[in-house]
Amino acid sequence: MTPHISSKKEEIAKDVIMPGDPKRAEYIAKNYLEDYKLVNEVRGMLAFTGKYKGKKVTVMASGMGMPSMGIYSYELFKEYDVKNIIRIGTCGAYTKDLALKDTILVNGAYSESSYAKTQNGCEDKLLLASSPLNFYIKEAAEDLNKHLSIANIHSSDVFYKENDNFKELYRNEGCMAVEMESFALFHNANVLGKRAACLLTVTDNLVTGERLSSEDRQQGVNEMIEIALESILHYD
Numbered sequence: 001m002t003p004h005i006s007s008k009k010e011e012i013a014k015d016v017i018m019p020g021d022p023k024r025a026e027y028i029a030k031n032y033l034e035d036y037k038l039v040n041e042v043r044g045m046l047a048f049t050g051k052y053k054g055k056k057v058t059v060m061a062s063g064m065g066m067p068s069m070g071i072y073s074y075e076l077f078k079e080y081d082v083k084n085i086i087r088i089g090t091c092g093a094y095t096k097d098l099a100l101k102d103t104i105l106v107n108g109a110y111s112e113s114s115y116a117k118t119q120n121g122c123e124d125k126l127l128l129a130s131s132p133l134n135f136y137i138k139e140a141a142e143d144l145n146k147h148l149s150i151a152n153i154h155s156s157d158v159f160y161k162e163n164d165n166f167k168e169l170y171r172n173e174g175c176m177a178v179e180m181e182s183f184a185l186f187h188n189a190n191v192l193g194k195r196a197a198c199l200l201t202v203t204d205n206l207v208t209g210e211r212l213s214s215e216d217r218q219q220g221v222n223e224m225i226e227i228a229l230e231s232i233l234h235y236d
């Protein structure tokens, strides 16, 4: 038990898939896992542990933003001995080169956030995903015949900006898309010697203003869920 998670230690698997939305955690458990059980509902941040093709896995929501992702991923890594966290989320594209429904495998997360500096003095602005985990995710996508766009992305603290500087972030920092959690996840993995990765479905495009319909959104998200779940079968 931790301040934010009521599960017993053995109720959380070493591999955790983390969507932002608790309803999506429930959706994954109901549609993809066998013998699953609800193991946390503190603050509605649902976690389910079950089996995917025989392998124990936990699906737990992170909530939105780096403070929330920071809390849950830290407690999972540190108090529950979780080894691998794969975030699955949605993002807004900063370029026309990404199409709606594309799946991004995050190489690195750039952020102006103070999360890493406040956490342990780290002044890095670009934090990388675990390369072994990304390797297994690429293998899984290949097996499933799914295309991945490998990209650096922006982890933003602010969803609603009065003056969006996304063109500068694209041009100067090479950020291809925006979400709000990966930088904190990657930092915690680095600090605690664990592995973290992130898959994102492109649900909107900031250049063209296009958005996915809810049906296409679900289909895009399903593909990402399948890649994430298959990837955990690629290692012990």
Ligand code: HPA
Pocket: 090, 091, 092, 156, 158, 159, 178, 179, 180, 203, 204
């Ligand atoms: N901004 C931040 N996070 C997001 C967005 C966005 O436009 N779209 C999906 N996640």
